[in-house]
Amino acid sequence: MRDQGSGPTLAKRQSCWLGAGVLFLLSALLILWWRAPGLPPTFPTAVEHLDRQIWLAGGANLFPKQYAAFHQEVTDFRQHWRVEVTRWWATWTLEEFTDTNQQLMQLGATLLTDTEKKALFQQNGLKDSLKAEQAQLVRLRRLNGLFDFRGKRTPLSHAESYLAQGLSHLAQGQLDAVPHLLMQAQVVIRPIEEILIRQMIRYSNEKKIAQWARWVKDTIEHSRQTGGSAMVVIKASRKLQFYQGGLLRHEYPTDLGFSGLQDKLYEGDGATPEGLFHIVQKKHKGETKFHKAFLLDFPTPAHQHRFSHARAQGLIPGNRGIGGLIEIHGQRPGQRELTNGCVALNNATMDTLFPLIPLNTPVVIVGTLDPINPVSKTLEPIQQHHTQRESVVQPSPIGLSRQVIE
């Protein structure tokens, strides 16, 4: 009985399992079919590579918001893909996936181009700024020996060192270090530049040049009227003109002190005084250490008035006096410098002039007679760079310039 009944039941059960198996297989095939045109099994690396390229080009610093947004979108895109590929059924079609990928690729390509352009612009901008400051340093250094450079030489060398370091960092691709070095150099250069501009500006001042021209004209006129001698010293071109009877007889090259283009204010400033003077003493060989010399009547009342005014304003350092012993003289044997504030001629010129110049001969010393002179020509690019920089540079931290400048 048992055997009779178990046969059909077993067969029924086997059929049931077979049916379930077939159903399972069909379902699996259906799922596979449904997923067949689905998402790629691996995430596209191109968009990730692009993300990295933007970062390497400096996108995170140059376009922080845009880069952060792009990076987040790539992350979200990948996360979305990851969720989709682990699902039994997809909610994202291949077209949607491809579209998103293409959009991100386009967005990334634009951001990469912008980043590279901005990085190059920034790099070139920094390089140009460093080079412009180097050029300004060269211009300022050319004034060494013409204007007062005391306490300025070593700071300018430091500034040059900062600029050279900046260029080296730039060459090594370390852009981050450059702006600080540029600023350090500018902090040193700016106050020195301002002082020198103030010293030079007289050579572009029309009123001042007109005054100097008037002094010269009056002196030559006096020479013409009296038939006597006169000397005109033009500091910018370093010339001494010798007049007789109002006529120019000779022109000689001269040397001045270490800041000879400035107007003398106090003892030891190395400046050559400007104004109308007279020869009060002729020093023969043996009476001066400078071969031969003409002593001028410096200080005149005008210079004394100017000195008193400057002292009252606290512009005279220490207990310095007004100075004196301003001469037109020859060369001192073995001396490094010809003069410290006088007008120096070579000995042969002194020998020629000495017998021709009597006592009380008028001497006029001026900066220039020409509005376009060597100083104004030098001043123009210095001032131009200064103005340009001031229009873009923020004020420097107070105290840093004092710390650096001697």
Next chain:
Amino acid sequence: MNAASTIIRTGTLAILCGTLAWGCAEKPVQVTDQALQAIQAAKEAGATDYASEDLRLAEDEYQKAQEEITTQDQAFVLMRNYDEANAILAKVVTNAEQAKTKAIANKQQAKMDAEAAVVLAKTTLADAKNLLAQAPRGKGTQADLQALHGDLQAADTTLGEIDPIMAKEDYLGVKAKAESVLALATRVNEQVAHAMQKAGKVKA
């Protein structure tokens, strides 16, 4: 209980156990730690400055591994699979080790370059000092000489700043300073040589 039923029960139990064992896959904690340690080691070797691209690649892969782990964590317990995460983390370790190797090599190269630049700067500065001592003195040279002394003073100061940054292993900074010393010293050498030539002295 007949034989067929026993087979079915045993089979079901085995499938359940197998599924549970598969579904209860462990999070790759140990490999994550290894990956993090490898990244940290690369950073300590200077990869941030000397192998930034490789380090970034390792960090990106690490982020991907974390995303994969999060996805698996959120999946149904029986369906969790950390194989992909493990594979990515293994790549992280490889990339981080590569970043470390490259960083060590690049840093060593940077150190050698910096040391060479310092040697050259020191030699040129010493030459400049000797030459300046022999510079011709005469008409109109005082201001120039003072400017050149200023250059050497600034070069000395910059040279003095090199040791502390060398100790900090900032070799790119060392090279920049050494090159600035070299620039100042070279200019002094050139100007003095020019002045000597002008004065009729022959440069030693």
